[in-house]
Amino acid sequence: xxxxxxxxxxxxxxxxxxxxxxxxxxxxxxxxxxxxxxxxxxxxxxxxxxxxxxxxxxxxxxxxxxxxxxxxxxxxxxxxxxxxxxxxxxxxxxxxxxxxxxxxxxxxxxxxxxxxxxxxxxxxxxxxxxxxxxxxxxxxxxxxxxxxxxx
Amino acid sequence: xxxxxxxxxxxxxxxxxxxxxxxxxxxxxxxxxxxxxxxxxxxxxxxxxxxxxxxxxxxxxxxxxxxxxxxxxxxxxxxxxxxxxxxxxxxxxxxxxxxxxxxxxxxxxxxxxxxxxxxxxxxxxxxxxxxxxxxxxxxxxxxxxxxxxxx
DNA sequence: CTAGGTGCAAAAGGTTTGCGGTTAA
DNA sequence: TTAACCGCAAACCTTTTGCACCTAG
Numbered sequence: 001x002x003x004x005x006x007x008x009x010x011x012x013x014x015x016x017x018x019x020x021x022x023x024x025x026x027x028x029x030x031x032x033x034x035x036x037x038x039x040x041x042x043x044x045x046x047x048x049x050x051x052x053x054x055x056x057x058x059x060x061x062x063x064x065x066x067x068x069x070x071x072x073x074x075x076x077x078x079x080x081x082x083x084x085x086x087x088x089x090x091x092x093x094x095x096x097x098x099x100x101x102x103x104x105x106x107x108x109x110x111x112x113x114x115x116x117x118x119x120x121x122x123x124x125x126x127x128x129x130x131x132x133x134x135x136x137x138x139x140x141x142x143x144x145x146x147x148x149x150x151x
Numbered sequence: 152x153x154x155x156x157x158x159x160x161x162x163x164x165x166x167x168x169x170x171x172x173x174x175x176x177x178x179x180x181x182x183x184x185x186x187x188x189x190x191x192x193x194x195x196x197x198x199x200x201x202x203x204x205x206x207x208x209x210x211x212x213x214x215x216x217x218x219x220x221x222x223x224x225x226x227x228x229x230x231x232x233x234x235x236x237x238x239x240x241x242x243x244x245x246x247x248x249x250x251x252x253x254x255x256x257x258x259x260x261x262x263x264x265x266x267x268x269x270x271x272x273x274x275x276x277x278x279x280x281x282x283x284x285x286x287x288x289x290x291x292x293x294x295x296x297x298x299x300x301x302x
Numbered sequence: 303c304t305a306g307g308t309g310c311a312a313a314a315g316g317t318t319t320g321c322g323g324t325t326a327a
Numbered sequence: 328t329t330a331a332c333c334g335c336a337a338a339c340c341t342t343t344t345g346c347a348c349c350t351a352g
Contacts, residue, residue: 021326021331042317057334062317078231081342083316096276109271117283120260125247127287132268136278172351174307193342208309213342232317234341307350314343325332 003031011073018071028053029064033074039085039095039104077104079133094132103138154182162224169222179204180215184225190236190246190255228255230284245283252289 003011011030012022020026032048033040040048046061065086068074077085079097085104087095092114094107109132118127154162162181163173171177183199184191191199197212216237219225228236230248236255238246243265245258260283269278 019331023326023332025333055334059318059335060333063333066318076231078229080227080229081235081316084232096272096278105276107272109268113268113271117260117264118285120264121247121258121285124290125256125285125287126290127247127285129286131282131284131286133282133284134269134272134276134278135280135282136276139275139277170306172306174351176308206309210310210343211308214307217343232341303352305350305352308348310346310348312344312346315341316339317341318339319337321335321337323333325330327328327330 001031001035003027003034007031007034014071014073015067018067020067020071025049025053025056025060026064026067028056029061030068030073033068033086033088037088037106039077039087041083041085043083045086079104079135092130094134096134096136096138098138099135100137105138107132107134152182152186154178154185158182158185165222165224166218169218171218171222176200176204176207176211177215177218179207180212181219181224184219184237184239188239188257190228190238192234192236194234196237230255230286243281245285247285247287247289249289250286254289256289258283258285 007030008022008027011027015022015026028049029045032045042061042065043058045065046056046058049056049061065074065076065084068086069076072090073088075087075090077087077095079085079095087104087106089106091108092111094109096105096107098104114130117130121127158181159173159178162178166173166177179200180196183196193212193216194209196216197207197209200207200212216225216227216235219237220227223241224239226238226241228238228246230236230246238255238257240257242259243262245260247256247258249255265281265283268281268283272278
């Protein structure tokens, strides 16, 4: 599995904009996040990464992920006090978090929902981010590679 | 400052239902959460608690809070990877989290909102909890004791 | 008398950081 | 050649746990 030219360009342009350089480690981690969009944790990324990059350290993975978030390449998603997960879907969207399987799914709500809900806020508040998380049980076992619902 | 008779009864009945006993520590911690509804962290509760209960330990505060959550007396609220905060508002509501001040405010959205938004979920999902968090900047400096907006 | 509660100190778990050596513009 | 990187190990911070002592029913 290799990073597409297009994705490599997205990566290096975003990194350069942030004053960082593309490296094999960064390309590989970016590929892992893009490839199987299952919202892996840092540790899961580390494990997958080591298969083809034995030398890599967990600290590098963490540093890398922090950099990606800063550069706007991925979103960091947190549920309760569980380990952070990483999501390459940059559109405004919600998440569903399954209590049984622990899996996380992107939920694409109609865009107007996010706007309407922001309007409900008293104007003593100025919001840029609305986070909507569902928690429950996913009935169907979905193909891990097609977790983007409503597409 | 003392716990009202009414609140003491709510506390002891909820604790008894869970198989626990009311104790001075538990009453005091419950009072602290009810009194200044500013979503304190465990550590903030610990500091406030020690003023009148020098001997109390942080572990007791944590044990107590976990018990309260289990008994449905308070909600545990998490933002990003920050320390958990505790909220005595048991109604379904959203939260606003200020990037500048770090303060947390309850936002009472119309009830139909929570229901409508649950209906948007594909029926391969079964949700019981929807969590809505706003993140931004609070323009007005509000009285800390009246942080319940829309009431 | 004994189940349940407390406080202490240590451990756990996720994440961050300092540092010495390495690599690429 | 020098700024950016990497990996390692240690530190950090929040939270949990094991244990010995204590207390209320």
